[in-house]
Amino acid sequence: MDLFDSELRVIAAAEELVRGLKPNENHTVAAAAMDTAGRIHTGVNVHHFTGGPCAELVAIGAAAAANAGPLVTIVAVGDQGRGLLAPCGRCRQVFLDLHPDALVIVPDDTTGKPSITTVPALLPHSYRHPDSAPTRLLRLHARYFDAVEDGTKTLTVRWNEGHRTGAALAYFENTEHSTFPVEVTSVMVKRLDELEPEDLDLTQPGGLERYIANLRGHYPAMPADANVEVVRFRRTAADI
Numbered sequence: 445m446d447l448f449d450s451e452l453r454v455i456a457a458a459e460e461l462v463r464g465l466k467p468n469e470n471h472t473v474a475a476a477a478m479d480t481a482g483r484i485h486t487g488v489n490v491h492h493f494t495g496g497p498c499a500e501l502v503a504i505g506a507a508a509a510a511n512a513g514p515l516v517t518i519v520a521v522g523d524q525g526r527g528l529l530a531p532c533g534r535c536r537q538v539f540l541d542l543h544p545d546a547l548v549i550v551p552d553d554t555t556g557k558p559s560i561t562t563v564p565a566l567l568p569h570s571y572r573h574p575d576s577a578p579t580r581l582l583r584l585h586a587r588y589f590d591a592v593e594d595g596t597k598t599l600t601v602r603w604n605e606g607h608r609t610g611a612a613l614a615y616f617e618n619t620e621h622s623t624f625p626v627e628v629t630s631v632m633v634k635r636l637d638e639l640e641p642e643d644l645d646l647t648q649p650g651g652l653e654r655y656i657a658n659l660r661g662h663y664p665a666m667p668a669d670a671n672v673e674v675v676r677f678r679r680t681a682a683d684i
Contacts, residue, residue, distance in 0.1 A: 447549070447558055447560055448617060448618035449618060450478060450482060450517070450617075450618045451478075451517050451547070451549060451560065451618075452558075453478070453484065454476045454477070454478045454484055454517045454518075454519050454549065455476070455519050455521070455528070455549060455558060457476040457484045457486055458474045458475055458476035458486065458519050458520065458521040459474075459521050461474035461476070461486050461488065461521075462474035462488075462521045462522065462523050465488065465523055469491065470490065470491045470492065470496075471488045471489060471490065471491070472489060472491065472522065472523045472524075473488065473489040473498065473499040473520055473521065473522050473523065473529060474486065474487070474488050474499055474520070474521050474523075475487055475488070475489075475498070475499035475500040475502065475503040475518065475519065475520040475521070476503060476518075476519055477500070477503045477504060477507055477512075477515045477517065477518045477519075477546070478515065478516050478517040479507060479510075479512035479513055479514070479515055479516065480513060480514060480516055480581070480613065480615050480622075480623050481512075481622075482620070483510070483512060485503050485504075485506045485507035485510060485512060485515075486503055486506065487499050487500075487501075487502025487503035487504075487505065487506050488502060489502065490502065498520070498531070498532060498534070498535050499520050500518055500520050500531055500535045500538075500539075501534075501535060501538060503518070504518075504538065504542065504543070513579060514543055514545065514546075514578065514579045514580075514581050514613065514615075515543045515546045516545070516546055516547065516581065516583070516615060516617075517546060517547050517548075517549065518531075518539065518543070518546050518547075518548050518549070519548070519549035519558075527551065527556065528549065528550060528551040528556075528558060529550075529551070530550045530551065530566075531548060531550075531566065536563065536566050536567045537567065537570075537571070539563045539566070539567075540563050540564075540567055540570055540572060541572060541573045541576035541578065542576065542578050543563070543578060544563050544564070544578055544580070544606060545562075545563070545578075545580055545581035545582075545583060545605065545615075546563060547560050547561065547562060547583075548560070548561055548562070548563060548566060550566075561604075562604045562605050562606075563606075564604050564605060564606040565604040579611075579612075579613060580607070580608070580610065580611070580612040580613070580628070581612060581613050581614075581615045581623075582600070582607070582612045582613070582614050582615065582626055582628065582675070582677060583605075583615050583617055584600065584614060584615065584616055584617070585616070585617060586616045586617060586618060586619035586621060588616070589616050589619070589621045592614050592626070592679065593624070593679065595678065595679050598676055598677055598678055599644065599645060599674065599675065599676050599677075600675050600677070601639075601644065601655070601659055601672050601673065601674055601675070602672065602673045602675055603636075603659075603663045603666050603670055603671075603672050603673070604663075604666075605673065606673075607628060607631050607673050607675050608628065608631060609628050609629060609630060609631060610627070610628055611625065611626075611627055611628075611680070612625070612626050612627070612628050612677070613625060613626070614626045614677075614679070624679065625679070625680045625681070626677045626678060626679050626680060627677060627678050627680045628675060628676070628677045629676050629677060629678060630674075630675075630676045631673050631674070631675050631676075632673070632674040632676075633671050633672070633673055633674075634671070634672060634674060635669055635670070635671055635672075636656065636659075636666065636667075636668060636669065636670045636671075636672050637668050637669055639652065639656070639672070639674075640652070643674055644674065659672075
């Protein structure tokens, strides 16, 4: 997926922070995380022989101290020109338990350029802490704001996002639109190449082909036999 301007701002914040670090073997990585209001929270790692938090975890703590709520984007950058860093296994587990719908910016395996991925893609066959109860996000393109707000759009298809039924916040990417509460009423997992028009409430000829083409535009790395999630939801009035 291409990076939005808001996601580029998160990278820039981490890069600026790491460039300002004085040489110190105990602080060698900077991280930045953006919340649903577009605020960016930063932190650096704390290395110590007894163990210490990674920069991503410090940024998550800073966001919590600011009452940020769910985070939407996370990135880490190494000092001495090391560039973007993929999160370690512990950070991936923390993301899954506390901010499962955040997008993580990592270096592309081939080019090293910034690439965006989901937490479930970083941690397949994962373990979820049974006591974690994160606020879930249903990420949507800004063009759908009016349709979701007035209740005419109640279905979306997602890949590698691990949605579940229950309360969530509708979050509109790269926009100043505020979040609002929704209820995910059902999640049906089905292979992309086995989807039928009725699965998506499509009635017009060629509607399924157009829908899948648009979906591929959003998820260019999605294989033809991918398992996708048909997520049905409704707007709710209650806060979560």
